[in-house]
Amino acid sequence: MNCEEFANAGLDRNLEAGGPEFAAAREHLRACPDCAALYETSRVLRADLRELGQETCEASAPSRIEMRLRQEFRTQHKTLRTHRVTWLAGWSLAAASIIAGAVVWVNWNRENTVEVANRMGPTVQTAPRSNSPREATTEKPPGSPASPARPQTPRKERTQPLVASKTSDEFTPLPGSVPGFLDDSTIVRVQLQRGALGAFGLPVSEERASDWIQVDLLVAADGQPQALRLPQSASN
Amino acid sequence: MHIAAQETDDVLLKRSAKGDEDAFTQLYWRNQAQIYRFALRMTGRAWAAEEIVQDVFMTLVREPKKYDAARGPLGAFLYGIARNRVMKHLERQPREFSFEQKNAEGDAKAIEAADNHTPAHWAEVRERRERVRSAVLSLPPEFRETVVLCELEEMSYEEAAQVLECPIGTVRSRLHRGRALLLAKLEILREAPKRANASR
Numbered sequence: 001m002n003c004e005e006f007a008n009a010g011l012d013r014n015l016e017a018g019g020p021e022f023a024a025a026r027e028h029l030r031a032c033p034d035c036a037a038l039y040e041t042s043r044v045l046r047a048d049l050r051e052l053g054q055e056t057c058e059a060s061a062p063s064r065i066e067m068r069l070r071q072e073f074r075t076q077h078k079t080l081r082t083h084r085v086t087w088l089a090g091w092s093l094a095a096a097s098i099i100a101g102a103v104v105w106v107n108w109n110r111e112n113t114v115e116v117a118n119r120m121g122p123t124v125q126t127a128p129r130s131n132s133p134r135e136a137t138t139e140k141p142p143g144s145p146a147s148p149a150r151p152q153t154p155r156k157e158r159t160q161p162l163v164a165s166k167t168s169d170e171f172t173p174l175p176g177s178v179p180g181f182l183d184d185s186t187i188v189r190v191q192l193q194r195g196a197l198g199a200f201g202l203p204v205s206e207e208r209a210s211d212w213i214q215v216d217l218l219v220a221a222d223g224q225p226q227a228l229r230l231p232q233s234a235s236n
Numbered sequence: 237m238h239i240a241a242q243e244t245d246d247v248l249l250k251r252s253a254k255g256d257e258d259a260f261t262q263l264y265w266r267n268q269a270q271i272y273r274f275a276l277r278m279t280g281r282a283w284a285a286e287e288i289v290q291d292v293f294m295t296l297v298r299e300p301k302k303y304d305a306a307r308g309p310l311g312a313f314l315y316g317i318a319r320n321r322v323m324k325h326l327e328r329q330p331r332e333f334s335f336e337q338k339n340a341e342g343d344a345k346a347i348e349a350a351d352n353h354t355p356a357h358w359a360e361v362r363e364r365r366e367r368v369r370s371a372v373l374s375l376p377p378e379f380r381e382t383v384v385l386c387e388l389e390e391m392s393y394e395e396a397a398q399v400l401e402c403p404i405g406t407v408r409s410r411l412h413r414g415r416a417l418l419l420a421k422l423e424i425l426r427e428a429p430k431r432a433n434a435s436r
Contacts (some may be wrong), residue, residue: 022274045422048364048365048373049368049383049418050348050387051365052365052368052372052388053390055365056276056277060269060274061271061285061286061289061290065268065286065289065290065293067263068289068290069297070257070260071256072294073252073297076298077255083256109334
């Protein structure tokens with residue numbers, strides 16, 4: 001073993017206590033006074049460092065550090081909890097607002113549909129009032145100039161009442177109608193959106209609410225509809 | 237809440253991150269002493285070591301997700317933070333050396349045990365220890381931390397390499413170089429009083 005090998009392999013070892021693997025290093029130590037001096041200095045240094053290490057080996061952070069850290073820990077997690085609660089509350093409020101908005105919109109939409117139906121109802125019902133019920137029920141030839149129900153344009157056809165044949169067998173009485181009044185009634189054929197039937201207390205499929213259908217209304221002498229009849233094509 | 241002693245640091249850290257204060261306290265007591273000693277031996281100042289310990293664990297409280305268990309044990313992670321803080325401290329105060337001998341509560345510690353040695357012997361021991369301390373504290377930081385970990389903390393090369401995040405060969409060479417520097421500094425420190433006496 002030369003000096004360089006000794007410096008790499010044996011300088012930081014305890015050669016006196018070492019086993020047979022350090023025999024070559026010990027041999028070199030006996031033969032080389034420079035390395036022996038270096039080894040001795042190194043040994044003293046190691047002992048000094050060990051002593052210095054033992055001096056502070058029991059040292060630990062004072063308890064006030066733990067107190068501070070625990071305080072910080074509590075503050076940190078309290079703040080986190082507060083943030084989480086605030087976040088949850090914010091999102092809940094937003095979700096509630098959206099739901100409330102949706103409910104309001106649905107209600108408004110439904111009211112709007114009913115309003116349209118109501119608006120169409122009086123248009124149709126006022127027509128028989130302007131004409132005598134007897135006149136309305138009288139069947140006139142289509143080419144007659146005095147015929148009030150003759151449609152001029154498709155638009156007018158929708159607003160002006162059509163007088164239907166009086167076969168009251170298939171009429172469904174409307175809620176609140178008085179059966180005795182049926183004798184003086186007039187049958188009026190109107191075109192309205194299927195959604196408007198909801199106003200008469202009838203079930204309406206929402207998917208087909210916007211369809212236009214023909215309905216025969218049995219209108220009493222006071223102008224109030226008493227019953228209605230759906231032609232076969234509209235009832236499907 | 238009872239925390240089983242065998243629970244790993246990782247589990248404790250997860251529980252601590254969820255707000256379990258006992259888990260955090262357990263973690264603190266498992267690791268604080270070695271971090272404090274490392275900081276004290278690196279800076280030579282008790283107040284600096286306290287600050288560093290506080291910073292290290294504050295990081296653990298505020299950013300527990302910074303620790304990645306796949307990269308090594310929690311102890312090495314804490315040492316890493318402590319090293320950064322020590323380096324910052326040394327950059328701020330590069331020339332101040334004062335190895336205060338204080339115990340955990342900050343009081344002066346009686347380090348010599350009562351025995352039959354003479355006061356002159358103890359004076360000599362104290363002087364030699366002071367020289368070694370000054371020599372360690374005057375080492376460049378990269379050599380100092382290797383000497384502190386391998387010689388004072390008595391870590392193996394593997395452990396030191398994990399803490400210092402460098403290969404074992406680097407630890408070995410830094411230690412070798414650190415020892416050589418220490419010897420040179422101790423020689424200078426040993427000769428200084430003699431030269432001072434001779435000049436009088």
